[in-house]
Amino acid sequence: MANEGAEIKEETEHMLExxxxxxxxxxxxxxxxxxxxxxxxxxxxGLNKLRVTKKAMPEPQEGEVKxxxxxxxxxxxxxxxxxxxxxxPPKTPLVPGFECAGIVEALGDNTKGFEIEDRVMAFVNYxxxxxxxxxxxxxxxxxxxxxxxxxxxxxxxNFVAAYxxxxxxxxxxxxxxxxxxxxxxxxxxxxxxxxxxxxxxTVFGTASPFKHEAIKESVTHLFDRNLDYVQEVxxxxxxxxxxxxxxxxxxxxxxxxxxLKPLGTYILYGSxxxxxxxxxxxxxxxxxxxxxxxxNPIKLYEENKVMAGFSLLNLLFxxxxxxxxxxxxxxxxxxxxxxxxxxxxxxxxxxxEVKEAMQRIxxxxxxxxxxxxVEKSPTPLMAxxxxxxxxxxxxxxxxxxxxxxxERTPFxx
Amino acid sequence: MANEGAEIKEETEHMLExxxxxxxxxxxxxxxxxxxxxxxxxxxxGLNKLRVTKKAMPEPQEGEVKxxxxxxxxxxxxxxxxxxxxxxPPKTPLVPGFECAGIVEALGDNTKGFEIEDRVMAFVNYxxxxxxxxxxxxxxxxxxxxxxxxxxxxxxxNFVAAYxxxxxxxxxxxxxxxxxxxxxxxxxxxxxxxxxxxxxxTVFGTASPFKHEAIKESVTHLFDRNLDYVQEVxxxxxxxxxxxxxxxxxxxxxxxxxxLKPLGTYILYGSxxxxxxxxxxxxxxxxxxxxxxxxNPIKLYEENKVMAGFSLLNLLFxxxxxxxxxxxxxxxxxxxxxxxxxxxxxxxxxxxEVKEAMQRIxxxxxxxxxxxxVEKSPTPLMAxxxxxxxxxxxxxxxxxxxxxxxERTPFxx
Numbered sequence: 001m002a003n004e005g006a007e008i009k010e011e012t013e014h015m016l017e018x019x020x021x022x023x024x025x026x027x028x029x030x031x032x033x034x035x036x037x038x039x040x041x042x043x044x045x046g047l048n049k050l051r052v053t054k055k056a057m058p059e060p061q062e063g064e065v066k067x068x069x070x071x072x073x074x075x076x077x078x079x080x081x082x083x084x085x086x087x088x089p090p091k092t093p094l095v096p097g098f099e100c101a102g103i104v105e106a107l108g109d110n111t112k113g114f115e116i117e118d119r120v121m122a123f124v125n126y127x128x129x130x131x132x133x134x135x136x137x138x139x140x141x142x143x144x145x146x147x148x149x150x151x152x153x154x155x156x157x158n159f160v161a162a163y164x165x166x167x168x169x170x171x172x173x174x175x176x177x178x179x180x181x182x183x184x185x186x187x188x189x190x191x192x193x194x195x196x197x198x199x200x201x202t203v204f205g206t207a208s209p210f211k212h213e214a215i216k217e218s219v220t221h222l223f224d225r226n227l228d229y230v231q232e233v234x235x236x237x238x239x240x241x242x243x244x245x246x247x248x249x250x251x252x253x254x255x256x257x258x259x260l261k262p263l264g265t266y267i268l269y270g271s272x273x274x275x276x277x278x279x280x281x282x283x284x285x286x287x288x289x290x291x292x293x294x295x296n297p298i299k300l301y302e303e304n305k306v307m308a309g310f311s312l313l314n315l316l317f318x319x320x321x322x323x324x325x326x327x328x329x330x331x332x333x334x335x336x337x338x339x340x341x342x343x344x345x346x347x348x349x350x351x352x353e354v355k356e357a358m359q360r361i362x363x364x365x366x367x368x369x370x371x372x373x374v375e376k377s378p379t380p381l382m383a384x385x386x387x388x389x390x391x392x393x394x395x396x397x398x399x400x401x402x403x404x405x406x407e408r409t410p411f412x413x
Numbered sequence: 414m415a416n417e418g419a420e421i422k423e424e425t426e427h428m429l430e431x432x433x434x435x436x437x438x439x440x441x442x443x444x445x446x447x448x449x450x451x452x453x454x455x456x457x458x459g460l461n462k463l464r465v466t467k468k469a470m471p472e473p474q475e476g477e478v479k480x481x482x483x484x485x486x487x488x489x490x491x492x493x494x495x496x497x498x499x500x501x502p503p504k505t506p507l508v509p510g511f512e513c514a515g516i517v518e519a520l521g522d523n524t525k526g527f528e529i530e531d532r533v534m535a536f537v538n539y540x541x542x543x544x545x546x547x548x549x550x551x552x553x554x555x556x557x558x559x560x561x562x563x564x565x566x567x568x569x570x571n572f573v574a575a576y577x578x579x580x581x582x583x584x585x586x587x588x589x590x591x592x593x594x595x596x597x598x599x600x601x602x603x604x605x606x607x608x609x610x611x612x613x614x615t616v617f618g619t620a621s622p623f624k625h626e627a628i629k630e631s632v633t634h635l636f637d638r639n640l641d642y643v644q645e646v647x648x649x650x651x652x653x654x655x656x657x658x659x660x661x662x663x664x665x666x667x668x669x670x671x672x673l674k675p676l677g678t679y680i681l682y683g684s685x686x687x688x689x690x691x692x693x694x695x696x697x698x699x700x701x702x703x704x705x706x707x708x709n710p711i712k713l714y715e716e717n718k719v720m721a722g723f724s725l726l727n728l729l730f731x732x733x734x735x736x737x738x739x740x741x742x743x744x745x746x747x748x749x750x751x752x753x754x755x756x757x758x759x760x761x762x763x764x765x766e767v768k769e770a771m772q773r774i775x776x777x778x779x780x781x782x783x784x785x786x787v788e789k790s791p792t793p794l795m796a797x798x799x800x801x802x803x804x805x806x807x808x809x810x811x812x813x814x815x816x817x818x819x820e821r822t823p824f825x826x
Binding site: 164249263265268269293295299301302307310311314321324 | 715734
């Protein structure tokens with residue numbers, strides 16, 4: 001990746017007007033350095049740590065593709081990054097974001113397989129929330145002509161994670177049953193769609209009641225996320241389920257393992273329960289480590305059960321499994337072209353609206369994926385502040401400046 | 414299963430001469446109760462707890478098949494049963510043994526799919542080491558004409574366990590690598606053969622050096638079981654392996670998980686390290702539970718790893734998964750008929766030689782499976798005792814009677 005961190009400008013100097021019009025277009029540190037808009041995380045903490053600012057535009061290194069970004073995916077994981085609630089968090093300031101879609105603008109040396117103007121989606125090891133990203137060619141995939149950029153940005157992380165968990169870690173086959181939390185979220189909807197590609201699969205999902213009407217067609221049995229899902233599943237299937245996908249962590253590991261049928265697989269792929277409010281995480285990653293129940297392998301032996309963990313980011317960026325992921329992306333694009341799966345986009349947000357978007361995913365208001373639309377202008381501000389109220393009632397460490405607390409109505413496509 | 418426990422005769426009354434000739438053929442408790450020879454475990458402990466005696470012959474209940482047994486499998490698990498080193502051990506006296514092959518002699522009511530004289534192999538929930546067993550029809554499978562009874566008795570547990578671990582729990586595919594301990598044992602050889610049915614699979618195996626010459630063709634890389642296998646594997650494959658099959662337990666869970674590549678699967682399927690000598694287990698099942706390292710699911714998440722346990726007996730007899738196992742048996746029999754797999758029989762032993770056979774598996778002297786051949790006469794006794802020396806140097810609680818400590822030469826087919 002191009003070295004960007006050192007070139008970040010003093011944010012106040014380049015802070016953009018929230019309406020996105022009065023850009024300080026020509027301020028450059030050196031004569032020929034081009035600039036781009038980015039979302040910058042200035043330190044771990046609340047929404048007030050996010051700013052839209054300008055940064056020197058990266059140029060592709062050897063083996064990298066430079067992409068003019070059109071749309072970026074926003075994931076629950078980005079909240080955890082903002083709060084510093086991840087293992088070995090990188091240094092701030094940083095540009096968040098792990099996935100984007102756009103158009104190839106340039107290629108580094110020895111970068112084969114793409115042409116300028118190719119429509120692509122890509123994984124990025126941070127720095128996706130920018131007008132331009134550079135990322136290794138192995139993380140870039142051409143997208144079908146009929147796939148929109150928001151769809152593509154909604155596709156990569158959620159569908160790859162869902163596919164690999166269901167078919168590579170577990171072994172989803174005809175007649176099996178799957179429990180997925182946050183069934184209305186990006187991964188949840190990807191899981192539901194992929195399950196529908198296998199005959200006779202039963203999907204149990206939890207979601208906030210207001211989403212049930214919208215997603216009921218995609219899930220066999222839908223429960224209120226505030227109910228005891230263990231009891232709800234057992235009412236319908238006393239034997240339990242074959243696959244449990246857990247993005248909550250904490251005591252849900254024990255519950256999930258308890259719900260498995262013999263030969264069933266529990267997969268931990270997130271720890272959203274560790275996010276309790278909007279400020280810097282009270283539960284650091286280290287604390288969440290101690291909160292979760294450890295499991296004795298002899299228990300798994302006695303019960304014929306499988307316990308797994310899945311982190312797509314670690315797989316890609318720490319463990320160098322880009323080629324495995326590429327194979328999966330190609331299978332998924334084939335399913336897309338057969339119209340068997342289709343990313344569900346919840347809403348599009350301008351870069352300047354990233355706080356509202358984050359608030360929406362934090363409050364679990366989304367059905368499907370939240371997308372940052374790089375070319376979108378912010379929606380005009382509404383009357384007064386009503387965002388920023390965290391679930392746990394925590395307060396922001398600092399007050400936001402001027403218009404930051406005003407509400408915008410999101411664009412729902 | 415027919416109720417047999419209550420009808421066990423006082424063992425001394427019917428104790429057979431070890432040479433198997435002077436049977437007290439006609440001693441019966443009631444006029445028309447038929448009798449059969451069985452191996453009886455009189456209490457948990459050393460080899461001296463095993464006796465050959467007579468018992469009332471069971472008759473098939475509804476849904477059961479009565480089998481005239483020709484050959485029985487002897488597994489490491491039978492040692493653990495003898496020592497009482499299993500979860501919820503049943504009451505003694507009991508007849509050990511979980512698998513056999515023979516000829517259908519009678520059918521209970523509503524027992525379909527078999528005819529008298531069918532050649533079959535079967536799982537039995539204890540009581541396999543007898544001249545006759547009755548077991549539910551779901552645990553009985555017809556065997557091919559060219560499969561011998563010893564082969565069939567060597568087939569069921571080891572190949573089903575190996576197959577389910579490789580293909581149902583893990584997801585063995587082309588190009589993967591597998592580590593298996595006791596590569597010369599029954600499961601080890603089944604694993605090696607099944608791996609050879611998938612292109613380009615690398616098998617790492619550990620075994621005692623004296624077995625290497627005999628099994629080197631079946632395993633890609635063979636290590637002395639006394640060496641540090643973690644180091645040996647890493648010398649050849651610094652990245653580790655895709656699948657670790659662990660029958661040792663204890664600190665091998667941590668070692669096994671550490672050896673996994675991302676997306677790799679560790680499976681615990683036994684705890685032979687808990688067997689330290691020939692007497693009643695010093696390590697009770699409860700103690701082994703505490704000895705093994707518990708695993709944090711967040712560690713699996715960080716490392717993209719899978720930890721599983723597999724117990725075929727629990728799957729069959731506690732968890733009612735006979736139909737899943739039946740499907741697997743049919744796939745395996747198809748592989749057998751295609752001559753892609755073939756059970757490896759180490760040696761055949763008369764019922765009266767069960768102690769010597771158990772000593773051999775305890776001392777890891779076997780290459781392939783040990784079989785109790787019900788119709789075999791014991792090999793004439795040799796000069797003096799040299800068995801019964803346990804690895805850990807523990808002594809028998811009691812001295813064996815008369816000829817029990819004399820050595821026999823096994824029949825190697």
